[in-house]
Amino acid sequence: SSNANDNCKTVAESGCLFVRNLPYECTDDQLKTHFEKIGPVSAIDLPRTKNNSTKGFAYVTYLFPEHAIKATNELTFKPFHGRLIHIIPSSKNEEEDDGDNDNFKKKKLKKQKQSLQDEKCWNTLFLNQNAVSEYLAHRMKVSKSDVLDPNSENSAIQLALGETQLLQEIKEFLTNEGVNLDSFTSSKRSKRIIICKNIPFGTQERELNELFSNHGSIGRLVLPPTGTIALIEFLDPSDAMKAYKKLSYSKFKHLPLYLEWAPEETFSAEFKPSDKKVYTTLDEDLDNMEHATLFVKNLNFDTTEAQLKAFFEKSGSVTNVSIAKKPSPKSGSGFLSRGYGFVEFASKESAKDAMKKLNGKLLHDYAVELKLSEKQISKVPETVEKTRNLKEGSAKLLVKNVPFETTKKDLRKLFSAFGDVKHIRLPKKLAGTGDHRGFAFVEYSSLAEARKAFEATGDSTHIYGRRLVVEWAKEDATVAEMREKTAEIFVPTAIEKKEKSTDCDSALIPLL
Numbered sequence: 001s002s003n004a005n006d007n008c009k010t011v012a013e014s015g016c017l018f019v020r021n022l023p024y025e026c027t028d029d030q031l032k033t034h035f036e037k038i039g040p041v042s043a044i045d046l047p048r049t050k051n052n053s054t055k056g057f058a059y060v061t062y063l064f065p066e067h068a069i070k071a072t073n074e075l076t077f078k079p080f081h082g083r084l085i086h087i088i089p090s091s092k093n094e095e096e097d098d099g100d101n102d103n104f105k106k107k108k109l110k111k112q113k114q115s116l117q118d119e120k121c122w123n124t125l126f127l128n129q130n131a132v133s134e135y136l137a138h139r140m141k142v143s144k145s146d147v148l149d150p151n152s153e154n155s156a157i158q159l160a161l162g163e164t165q166l167l168q169e170i171k172e173f174l175t176n177e178g179v180n181l182d183s184f185t186s187s188k189r190s191k192r193i194i195i196c197k198n199i200p201f202g203t204q205e206r207e208l209n210e211l212f213s214n215h216g217s218i219g220r221l222v223l224p225p226t227g228t229i230a231l232i233e234f235l236d237p238s239d240a241m242k243a244y245k246k247l248s249y250s251k252f253k254h255l256p257l258y259l260e261w262a263p264e265e266t267f268s269a270e271f272k273p274s275d276k277k278v279y280t281t282l283d284e285d286l287d288n289m290e291h292a293t294l295f296v297k298n299l300n301f302d303t304t305e306a307q308l309k310a311f312f313e314k315s316g317s318v319t320n321v322s323i324a325k326k327p328s329p330k331s332g333s334g335f336l337s338r339g340y341g342f343v344e345f346a347s348k349e350s351a352k353d354a355m356k357k358l359n360g361k362l363l364h365d366y367a368v369e370l371k372l373s374e375k376q377i378s379k380v381p382e383t384v385e386k387t388r389n390l391k392e393g394s395a396k397l398l399v400k401n402v403p404f405e406t407t408k409k410d411l412r413k414l415f416s417a418f419g420d421v422k423h424i425r426l427p428k429k430l431a432g433t434g435d436h437r438g439f440a441f442v443e444y445s446s447l448a449e450a451r452k453a454f455e456a457t458g459d460s461t462h463i464y465g466r467r468l469v470v471e472w473a474k475e476d477a478t479v480a481e482m483r484e485k486t487a488e489i490f491v492p493t494a495i496e497k498k499e500k501s502t503d504c505d506s507a508l509i510p511l512l
Helices: 002-014 028-035 065-075 104-114 129-140 155-176 181-185 205-215 237-247 282-288 305-312 348-357 408-418 447-457 479-490 492-497
Strands: 016-020 041-045 057-062 086-089 189-197 218-222 230-234 258-263 293-297 318-327 335-345 369-372 396-400 421-425 439-444 469-472
Touching: 002 016, 002 065, 002 086, 016 065, 028 041, 028 057, 028 065, 028 237, 057 065, 065 086, 129 155, 155 181, 155 335, 155 408, 155 447, 181 258, 189 205, 189 237, 205 218, 205 230, 205 237, 230 237, 237 258, 293 348, 305 318, 305 335, 335 348, 348 369, 396 447, 408 421, 408 439, 408 447, 439 447, 447 469
Parallel strands: none
Antiparallel strands: 016 057, 016 086, 041 057, 189 230, 189 258, 218 230, 293 335, 293 369, 318 335, 396 439, 396 469, 421 439
16 A cells, blocks of 8 residues: 555665554663564664653664564564564654755754764764863963964974873773773673763863753763763663763753763773762762862872972871872883872861862962862872783884874874884875875884883874874785775775775775
8 A cells, every 4th residue: 555655665764663562661671682683773762751661662773774674564563571562664763854944053963963873973082172272271371372373383293192191191080980991992882871072171070960960860970180071871771862862962061062872881890879979069078078088180290299298288187198190201210290199188177178278279380179089098000000902013103094284293293202213104105296195104212112102192192183093013014904904994894895995095084
């Protein structure tokens, strides 16, 4: 009939099904498992009441629309947890075309919303370049215009180094908060934990909690001191889905939020109700504080632990002081301050006094920022153990996705920050064209320096808008091998089909 043909056409276009007569106690996982007997499911929307029970219907979207047609034929009026479910085509995912009535911004937002589940658009540790420049200006005590000086030859390199440093601080903070960074390479995604990116520099936990808690109960919210990226864990998957759909690309302050699903096993330990943080006023926090320990950030890098202790002894007896450190790039035995630390007082009264009187006060020309620490301290680790598999060979790195505007001089300035660069090779295209091929080899004087550069730049360092892909280089790597390896990362289907060779130039796509 004509209705049947229209229904098939609807499903073939959207891949979305409306499923009703569901049991009220069913879960997202049970529903997904049932429908994945037919094919991969890209999204499950199981609406719930205020009492957290289901409404008896759901929307199921398949990755491939042909599987939706097959599910309609094979699963409708079949038992599911004691009920015969009814499946009909859904137009939920269809966007009405308003023609010229929609302005450019609305059309762009619609297009972005359609790619919410597309993992190819995700970059887990993305940092907004505007936030990086604000971070640098804040650290160097200069204006943002000085950091982004168009007349400076080093602006792009300075931003790349600032991004690398900021990312290192974020990774260390997340590790200390119980986040398993190794899980970020997993393709399996959580249904309750959201990664929130493109956050304005300096955003506070209370602001994000207020924004996301409007859509459901939050278990954990982890936000580094710089406030540029956050992890939000919901107690219920349906609440997480509501927040994900509602807040993706929505304006927060002056920037659109970029959301993606966090990997499974993001946190090293399961959430316990006792871990839930209650956001209160400062006076309430001080009255309820469990430990006499303060978290101190925005420290001058030259400030020593003895000087920090003397500064806080104005408020009472200090029993322990610890500044986070990292290995010095110039010395194998020395350490440099990371700009934050902890101060433990002998009494809670002294800690309260310091919180009220010393927060924002200058120490060596830096206005210290204080927060209550949830844990007592013994000693902040001077180094963070890296568990990534490093397939080290020589002291040579392969740098891919290099922008064509980049010169050897730019690369040398960037990578010299991590050690003595012995040699840089930037392979050219055909003789006489002058353009390079989009990748480079950076060789250090020692393996330790190469390892330091690899760990610092290997996750999310951008230059001229492109994210650098840093790997260990083989001594005998050829140009052909480099082309194939680059294509495997950016255009995997080209290698599998082998229909035609993939040139490095076509593989260089911008990453967020």
